[in-house]
Amino acid sequence: MNVSYxxxxxxxxxxxLKLGVLIVLCIVALFIHDLNYMMNITxxxxxxxxxxxxxxxxxxxxxxxPFCFIxxxxxxxxxxxxxxxxxxxxxxxxxxxxxxxxxxxxVGFRALFFAVLxxxxxxxxxxxxxxxxxxxxxxxxxxxxxxxxxxLRLIPIMMExxxxxxxxxxxRGFERGKGIKSVYFKMKxxxxxxLSGSIxxxxxxxxxxxxxxxTDSRDRTYYYEFGFSKKDHGFILYFIILLLAxxxxxxxxxxxxx
Amino acid sequence: xxxxxxxxxxxxxxxxxxxxGIVYILWGSIYYSVKPLGLHLDQLIYGMWFIAGxxxxxxxxxxxxxxxAEIAAASGEFFLGSPWGLTxxxxxxxxxxxxxxxxxxxxxxxxxxxxxxxxxxASCLASVIMxxxxxxxxxxxxxxxxxxxxxxxxxxxxxxGVTAYYLVKVLEATGVTxxxxxxxxxxxxxxx
Amino acid sequence: xxxxVSVEKLRMKFPGDESLIFKDLSLSFDQGEKVLLLxxxxxxxxxxxxxxxxxxxxxxxxxxxxxxxxxPSSWGYVFQDxxxxxxxxxxxxxxxxxxxxxxxxxxxxKEKIQNHFRKVGLNLDHTSIDTLSGGMKxxxxxxxxxxxxxxxxFLDEPTAMLDPEGTKEIWDLLxxxxxxxxxIIVEHKIxxxxxxxxxxxxxxxxxQIIADGPRDTILSLYKNEMREHGIWFPGxxxxxxxxxxxxxxxxxxxxxxxxxxxxxxxxxxKEEKIHVEELKVHSGEWIVIRxxxxxxxxxxxxxxxxxxxxxxxxxxxxxPIKIVKNPTDHMTFVFxxxxxxxxxxxxxxxxxxxxxxxxxxxxxxxxxxxxxxxVFRLEAHRDKHPFQLSMGQKRRLSVAASIVIxxxxxLLDEPTFGQDSKNTFALLEWFEEYRRRGITVIMVxxxxxxxxxxxxxxxxxxxxxxxxxxxxxxxxxxxxxxKRSVM
Ligand SMILES: Nc1ncnc2c1ncn2[C@@H]1O[C@H](COP(=O)(O)OP(=O)(O)OP(=O)(O)O)[C@@H](O)[C@H]1O
Ligand SMILES: Nc1ncnc2c1ncn2[C@@H]1O[C@H](COP(=O)(O)OP(=O)(O)OP(=O)(O)O)[C@@H](O)[C@H]1O
Ligand SMILES: [Mg+2]
Ligand SMILES: [Mg+2]
Numbered sequence: 001m002n003v004s005y006x007x008x009x010x011x012x013x014x015x016x017l018k019l020g021v022l023i024v025l026c027i028v029a030l031f032i033h034d035l036n037y038m039m040n041i042t043x044x045x046x047x048x049x050x051x052x053x054x055x056x057x058x059x060x061x062x063x064x065x066p067f068c069f070i071x072x073x074x075x076x077x078x079x080x081x082x083x084x085x086x087x088x089x090x091x092x093x094x095x096x097x098x099x100x101x102x103x104x105x106x107v108g109f110r111a112l113f114f115a116v117l118x119x120x121x122x123x124x125x126x127x128x129x130x131x132x133x134x135x136x137x138x139x140x141x142x143x144x145x146x147x148x149x150x151x152l153r154l155i156p157i158m159m160e161x162x163x164x165x166x167x168x169x170x171x172r173g174f175e176r177g178k179g180i181k182s183v184y185f186k187m188k189x190x191x192x193x194x195l196s197g198s199i200x201x202x203x204x205x206x207x208x209x210x211x212x213x214x215t216d217s218r219d220r221t222y223y224y225e226f227g228f229s230k231k232d233h234g235f236i237l238y239f240i241i242l243l244l245a246x247x248x249x250x251x252x253x254x255x256x257x258x
Numbered sequence: 259x260x261x262x263x264x265x266x267x268x269x270x271x272x273x274x275x276x277x278x279g280i281v282y283i284l285w286g287s288i289y290y291s292v293k294p295l296g297l298h299l300d301q302l303i304y305g306m307w308f309i310a311g312x313x314x315x316x317x318x319x320x321x322x323x324x325x326x327a328e329i330a331a332a333s334g335e336f337f338l339g340s341p342w343g344l345t346x347x348x349x350x351x352x353x354x355x356x357x358x359x360x361x362x363x364x365x366x367x368x369x370x371x372x373x374x375x376x377x378x379x380a381s382c383l384a385s386v387i388m389x390x391x392x393x394x395x396x397x398x399x400x401x402x403x404x405x406x407x408x409x410x411x412x413x414x415x416x417x418x419g420v421t422a423y424y425l426v427k428v429l430e431a432t433g434v435t436x437x438x439x440x441x442x443x444x445x446x447x448x449x450x
Numbered sequence: 451x452x453x454x455v456s457v458e459k460l461r462m463k464f465p466g467d468e469s470l471i472f473k474d475l476s477l478s479f480d481q482g483e484k485v486l487l488l489x490x491x492x493x494x495x496x497x498x499x500x501x502x503x504x505x506x507x508x509x510x511x512x513x514x515x516x517x518x519x520x521x522p523s524s525w526g527y528v529f530q531d532x533x534x535x536x537x538x539x540x541x542x543x544x545x546x547x548x549x550x551x552x553x554x555x556x557x558x559x560k561e562k563i564q565n566h567f568r569k570v571g572l573n574l575d576h577t578s579i580d581t582l583s584g585g586m587k588x589x590x591x592x593x594x595x596x597x598x599x600x601x602x603x604f605l606d607e608p609t610a611m612l613d614p615e616g617t618k619e620i621w622d623l624l625x626x627x628x629x630x631x632x633x634i635i636v637e638h639k640i641x642x643x644x645x646x647x648x649x650x651x652x653x654x655x656x657x658q659i660i661a662d663g664p665r666d667t668i669l670s671l672y673k674n675e676m677r678e679h680g681i682w683f684p685g686x687x688x689x690x691x692x693x694x695x696x697x698x699x700x701x702x703x704x705x706x707x708x709x710x711x712x713x714x715x716x717x718x719x720k721e722e723k724i725h726v727e728e729l730k731v732h733s734g735e736w737i738v739i740r741x742x743x744x745x746x747x748x749x750x751x752x753x754x755x756x757x758x759x760x761x762x763x764x765x766x767x768x769x770p771i772k773i774v775k776n777p778t779d780h781m782t783f784v785f786x787x788x789x790x791x792x793x794x795x796x797x798x799x800x801x802x803x804x805x806x807x808x809x810x811x812x813x814x815x816x817x818x819x820x821x822x823x824x825v826f827r828l829e830a831h832r833d834k835h836p837f838q839l840s841m842g843q844k845r846r847l848s849v850a851a852s853i854v855i856x857x858x859x860x861l862l863d864e865p866t867f868g869q870d871s872k873n874t875f876a877l878l879e880w881f882e883e884y885r886r887r888g889i890t891v892i893m894v895x896x897x898x899x900x901x902x903x904x905x906x907x908x909x910x911x912x913x914x915x916x917x918x919x920x921x922x923x924x925x926x927x928x929x930x931x932x933k934r935s936v937m
């Protein structure tokens with residue numbers, strides 16, 4: 001994924017802190033049962049996503065498409081089949097009630113909230129930075145951190161390997177089979193070499209890492225060092241204000257009335 | 259020696275998991291294309307998301323592997339920019355933990371199909387618990403909820419139990435598992 | 451003096467193998483020695499190096515025991531496979547990883563990294579490792595070993611994938627940095643190594659030491675043994691060419707060209723990585739493609755195989771390539787990295803794969819596979835997984851598996867690297883026999899002996915362009931055209 005983007009203040013936030021704040025927010029969101037409140041804070045994170053990730057607006061809009069999908073798919077089951085008293089519409093098994101509709105929206109917005117937060121994070125954080133920061137700020141053991149980084153390096157290699165296996169099979173005449181049986185056959189033909197190849201490669205990389213004197217000791221130096229700065233305070237402040245203001249507005253100026 | 263996972267174990271586990279992370283993302287597009295139907299047909303294939311834990315554990319056969327695998331698969335998905343972002347991370351931890359508990363219950367010594375199925379069901383249970391908190395599925399009408407549960411459990415048993423078990427069997431045939439399993443005393447004896 | 455590395459009565463056996471790979475092997479090295487381990491492909495050189503460094507059994511568990519084993523405390527290891535020795539996504543981060551392991555302060559890192567890059571002739575900064583060519587990766591691997599500042603350096607064919615220039619540079623470099631270090635080398639191509647080392651250890655097929663002594667003594671006294679075991683020694687090629695003189699005549703000039711490309715480009719990630727002005731290929735040619743590491747040789751083959759996006763005119767047997775249904779019906783390909791192409795679980799099935807898909811009768815499959823196993827000296831390993839083979843064996847298997855069904859054109863990406871002399875000659879004779887039957891061989895190789903003695907035509911690739919096309923066939927059709935590049 002080699003897309004160019006500008007660095008924004010979100011890139012400068014300490015990665016561990018960013019992740020921590022996001023996880024706390026997600027847990028908080030699980031306990032928010034008020035639709036207006038949920039909507040307000042979702043708008044708050046949407047703002048970050050739309051304007052502060054440093055990616056082009058075209059790309060951002062492209063990435064937003066799945067959001068609509070998420071929203072519809074999570075809310076629809078609840079809207080169509082949820083329990084409730086005030087019946088709006090009934091047709092066969094489907095019964096839309098006011099409660100189920102509102103709850104459906106709530107669930108939809110919550111999913112949207114999670115999705116936007118997650119994507120904002122991954123658009124503004126290099127995984128390598130995150131793991132360096134996790135080692136430094138959260139004392140994650142280096143053997144886990146570096147394993148993750150090595151594995152992430154393998155992702156494009158695995159994708160390419162998939163392509164290569166395809167090519168190799170073409171060379172060997174595999175593509176000829178058609179039909180359902182050959183689909184199963186193909187699944188097996190791809191997944192097994194891919195998986196066993198990845199395991200062997202992982203093993204070899206682990207050996208190479210140990211050959212480069214990697215140990216799990218924590219007194220290592222770091223090429224990238226992460227600390228905390230004013231930006232981090234600003235980041236936390238943003239969400240505190242968002243939570244408070246969102247709550248206040250949901251009571252004073254509710255967008256929908258229940 | 260016994261304590262903790264070695265670098266090799268961790269790296270192999272994470273790589274297996276990340277490979278499944280890619281599968282998960284692809285799977286997600288299938289899942290969400292059937293989901294809006296609302297009749298929970300989608301739940302039949304939900305079980306795929308529990309497969310990394312059992313597969314990794316059956317390959318490495320060590321404590322902690324199942325949990326690590328589910329977390330790693332979820333993070334892989336997360337970093338690749340899955341729209342489910344953080345949700346999968348939270349779910350991953352809980353699902354992995356439940357599967358891990360099953361393997362622990364068997365003292366990490368049993369590697370047969372029933373154990374795989376139990377672990378799959380445990381992960382499934384975990385996901386249901388998360389769904390109650392997150393998606394408020396408790397408010398679904400009863401018939402709908404039962405359909406939902408049955409479909410999800412059946413799917414889990416199939417994907418994370420049976421499929422995982424056979425996948426590892428096939429992998430064992432390629433000899434790759436020998437890399438990560440301890441050498442038997444018999445092999446040492448043959449040196450004399 | 452106490453040896454710096456030593457092993458006594460080493461016994462070792464891969465699980466599932468019938469016999470021991472080492473039986474009571476003893477060997478020791480003194481501080482500062484430069485030693486070359488020589489032996490036929492598959493005799494256990496890489497394995498031995500791993501034992502001496504302590505990787506076996508500390509990182510790789512293989513049943514072994516030794517009465518005494520002394521591994522060095524400070525060492526570096528360059529692996530045979532350039533692809534899977536890195537754990538970080540970017541070149542600078544990879545060197546930084548080593549520096550971190552050594553607790554080098556952060557402030558010094560940037561400069562050290564640049565130093566190490568410069569030493570191995572890499573002009574990189576924050577460059578993604580995935581975009582490096584095979585040769586550049588190997589240089590990076592050497593740079594990361596240098597970063598360890600080791601006392602003992604283990605080198606397992608560090609230059610197998612490098613161009614001649616690069617090979618010479620790397621050995622010059624290793625001479626320089628290895629001056630006051632102990633260096634233990636495994637290498638088949640020994641031209642540049644010989645002046646560097648002072649001692650040679652000869653191994654035979656069974657992993658036994660047949661000779662161990664000063665370089666000149668071994669070279670003069672053990673010529674016969676070396677010849678017999680297929681070990682490269684100075685002058686092997688001359689001897690061989692006297693015995694087996696490839697004719698290099700080219701008689702198949704009639705008819706349409708097999709391949710005809712004009713204004714043809716290959717793309718990777720939407721970037722043009724190879725461009726060909728005009729080339730026509732006829733049957734029965736042996737074309738060698740050469741060029742520096744990263745020039746685009748592999749990319750050219752990939753473009754011809756249609757593995758990557760291409761533009762321009764490309765006709766295969768007179769038909770535009772876009773209309774040809776399965777280009778692979780007419781061409782076969784051997785990947786640069788043999789592991790990329792393994793699809794089956796055993797060596798036997800790997801070779802049988804294409805035959806099985808072609809639904810050939812079992813008896814024919816068996817005969818064909820057996821004969822190939824024999825030619826490529828893999829009989830003893832028929833039930834192993836392809837990944838368990840030694841580097842040279844993998845390479846041979848990948849060739850065998852690709853040529854099991856006759857195609858009109860064979861494209862090979864460095865088919866002879868990491869091979870001992872016996873196997874190299876066997877492979878070359880095999881290709882020559884194909885060529886005489888009218889099959890076209892297109893091969894990327896850095897081996898000048900092959901271009902000098904077997905090729906009928908040589909293409910040179912530079913910076914993504916085919917800059918020259920020399921026809922050196924001895925008789926018949928002559929078409930010498932030098933193309934200008936479009937740079
Ligand atoms: N993991 C393994 N399992 C089983 N057999 C193995 C394994 N690794 C290597 N072997 C076998 O051990 C032998 C020695 O392998 P090794 O890689 O040491 O050879 P080598 O001398 O380095 O050969 P080359 O010059 O071709 O690289 C080979 O016959 C190989 O098939
Ligand atoms: N998968 C890839 N993605 C992007 N760029 C690539 C890829 N593979 C190669 N390249 C780039 O394409 C150029 C040509 O590479 P190629 O592998 O064809 O070189 P080569 O001549 O085969 O070198 P070598 O002798 O080292 O194998 C190089 O600049 C390399 O960095
Ligand atoms: Mg070797
Ligand atoms: Mg190449």
